Amino acid sequence: MTNPIRFQRVLLKVSGEALMGSQGFGIDVAVADRIAGDIAEARKLGVEVSVVIGGGNIFRGVAVASKGGDRVTGDHMGMLATVINALALRTSLTKLGVDTVVLSAIPMPEICESFSQRAALSHAGAGRVVIFAGGTGNPFFTTDSAAALRAAEMGAEALFKGTQVDGIYSEDPKKNPHAERYDQLTHDEVLQRGLAVMDVAAVALTRENRIPIVVFSIHQAGGFADILRGEGRATFVSD
Numbered sequence: 610m611t612n613p614i615r616f617q618r619v620l621l622k623v624s625g626e627a628l629m630g631s632q633g634f635g636i637d638v639a640v641a642d643r644i645a646g647d648i649a650e651a652r653k654l655g656v657e658v659s660v661v662i663g664g665g666n667i668f669r670g671v672a673v674a675s676k677g678g679d680r681v682t683g684d685h686m687g688m689l690a691t692v693i694n695a696l697a698l699r700t701s702l703t704k705l706g707v708d709t710v711v712l713s714a715i716p717m718p719e720i721c722e723s724f725s726q727r728a729a730l731s732h733a734g735a736g737r738v739v740i741f742a743g744g745t746g747n748p749f750f751t752t753d754s755a756a757a758l759r760a761a762e763m764g765a766e767a768l769f770k771g772t773q774v775d776g777i778y779s780e781d782p783k784k785n786p787h788a789e790r791y792d793q794l795t796h797d798e799v800l801q802r803g804l805a806v807m808d809v810a811a812v813a814l815t816r817e818n819r820i821p822i823v824v825f826s827i828h829q830a831g832g833f834a835d836i837l838r839g840e841g842r843a844t845f846v847s848d
């Protein structure tokens with residue numbers, strides 16, 4: 610596939626669920642190391658990469674709410690899960706010699722730096738990979754929304770969503786293996802057709818800020834850099 614856009618600065622959303630690999634829960638270090646390698650490879654192409662990481666391998670707030678618990682507490686637990694994942698990914702990147710900083714939306718200064726746009730831009734400008742932890746810092750959101758928000762704040766030219774599937778389909782391909790796969794869509798088409806690969810708030814925020822979305826499989830080793838080179842497999846969302 611031809612990449613219609615050339616990117617110098619991107620925001621990568623890494624699926625939390627992907628981090629558990631073939632385990633049923635938690636972090637498979639080999640997977641974290643491989644994803645870190647993919648980020649390092651992208652940086653070697655001269656692309657500035659910052660990262661938002663999900664928490665689905667550890668905790669999602671809706672799991673608490675669905676059992677009658679308090680949603681806000683559940684979401685706090687989910688946001689903390691993203692901090693755990695961010696620390697794991699930082700460890701993997703550091704092993705590769707990639708200078709990396711974790712900025713959390715929820716201050717926890719003994720563990721990592723707190724998020725501010727100024728700090729994030731300064732670290733990125735100094736050549737570091739910035740990992741945004743703690744989502745948006747607010748309940749009732751997801752890390753997709755955090756990714757859209759941070760992409761806008763960083764002036765990213767695209768939001769890459771590295772997820773469980775290799776693009777956007779007419780329906781969830783895990784539920785319908787005959788669903789049609791798209792190469793190219795507009796933000797409006799994603800919203801109007803209710804394509805649930807990403808939450809509505811995230812798609813709306815990227816549409817408002819004219820940020821393209823690139824959906825690809827995080828399980829494809831080297832896939833991130835391939836797409837940046839104009840190769841690889843992904844669905845592009847742009848207007």
Ligand SMILES: Nc1ncnc2c1ncn2[C@@H]1O[C@H](COP(=O)(O)OP(=O)(O)OP(=O)(O)O)[C@@H](O)[C@H]1O
Pocket residue numbers: 623624625626627662663664665666752753771772773774776777778779780781782783803804805806807
């Ligand atoms: N129309 C669609 N096209 C593609 N995938 C879809 C679609 N509708 C639903 N999905 C599902 O959405 C999933 C991505 O959702 P989600 O963002 O919650 O997971 P994730 O990327 O693993 O992130 P995390 O684990 O961090 O929450 C895909 O794995 C896919 O099964």
Ligand SMILES: O=c1ccn([C@@H]2O[C@H](COP(=O)(O)O)[C@@H](O)[C@H]2O)c(=O)[nH]1
Pocket residue numbers: 625662663664665668669670671683684685686687688689690691743744745746747748749750751752753754755
């Ligand atoms: O801004 C945010 C981001 C996330 N959460 C909570 O964390 C979990 C994990 O994030 P995923 O995007 O599902 O991977 C999410 O389910 C929420 O419970 C949040 O509250 N606010």
